[in-house]
């Protein structure tokens with residue numbers, strides 16, 4: 001590849017969560033010249049997760065410990081992880097990608113794997129941050145089992161809120177859906193299922209204005225009526241917030257195919273509609289978003305990149321620019 005260009009790589013990996021670290025490990029084993037650019041500490045959402053009990057091979061592991069293990073594993077196979085924030089990924093006229101960072105660097109490569117994950121939308125109320133991981137959660141599959149026999153609240157009114165409320169009734173004694181309107185946005189079939197579930201009660205026209213608790217964790221929500229502004233409290237052992245999840249895709253310059261919620265659509269090799277731009281993990285349109293799916297996607301993406309680079313070399317040799 002083009003050795004004369006400063007910061008030239010075979011592949012640039014954006015984000016060092018589970019997907020990015022796994023892609024970096026495979027790229028290292030595949031002897032690719034790769035760089036992984038991460039804006040924070042390696043580990044992604046694992047660093048916001050207390051206990052993980054559904055990553056096969058680890059019956060129970062702390063998010064921080066798994067992040068550390070993944071990072072060490074990737075580094076052992078040569079991952080070069082730099083701390084910087086990617087601001088723009090742009091395909092240049094020569095078919096290579098320019099990846100521009102907040103520190104003013106431009107990294108170049110014929111392939112990029114975007115593993116920048118996404119961010120659950122926060123309520124932004126007092127107590128939310130304080131009790132995150134101590135009763136406040138954004139992932140029912142991940143944390144539901146910690147609340148066996150408890151009273152739970154789900155906040156939101158879209159598909160995710162209504163579907164996850166239904167899911168949580170397998171653990172909770174009761175699930176309150178707190179919604180700020182008088183009807184759901186969720187699809188009809190999901191609504192019907194949830195409303196027919198005897199363990200679900202809907203609290204309409206109320207917004208959560210505070211999450212309270214003790215050193216043990218969340219124990220109540222303060223609600224406000226959206227019409228009268230009257231306040232009330234709701235006793236719960238946990239609250240699951242599903243008011244949206246934003247995939248981190250805004251760094252991609254130019255149109256790239258995505259679904260209605262903004263997740264990137266890929267083919268079965270994880271390539272997006274921009275040739276050479278791959279996506280893996282939470283940033284990708286798919287049924288579920290877990291650590292296992294993130295590392296599965298990343299494995300496919302890293303191996304697909306190797307094959308893609310071989311075609312790029314052939315084309316460069318033949319003088320074709322894509």
Ligand SMILES: Cc1cc2nc3c(=O)[nH]c(=O)nc-3n(C[C@H](O)[C@H](O)[C@H](O)COP(=O)(O)OP(=O)(O)OC[C@H]3O[C@@H](n4cnc5c(N)ncnc54)[C@H](O)[C@@H]3O)c2cc1C
Nearest residue numbers: 015017018019039044045086116117142281282289290291
């Ligand atoms: C609270 C919570 C608990 C969870 N618990 C579990 C669980 O128990 N089990 C399970 O399987 N899954 C769980 N999940 C889901 C799991 O964490 C995600 O599916 C997984 O982390 C996705 O990995 P990823 O690498 O795609 O994205 P992420 O983990 O989100 O990593 C993305 C990385 O990209 C970086 N990044 C983003 N933008 C940029 C940029 N512009 N420049 C540089 N770096 C950037 C971020 O800093 C981050 O480190 C949980 C999720 C949450 C929110």
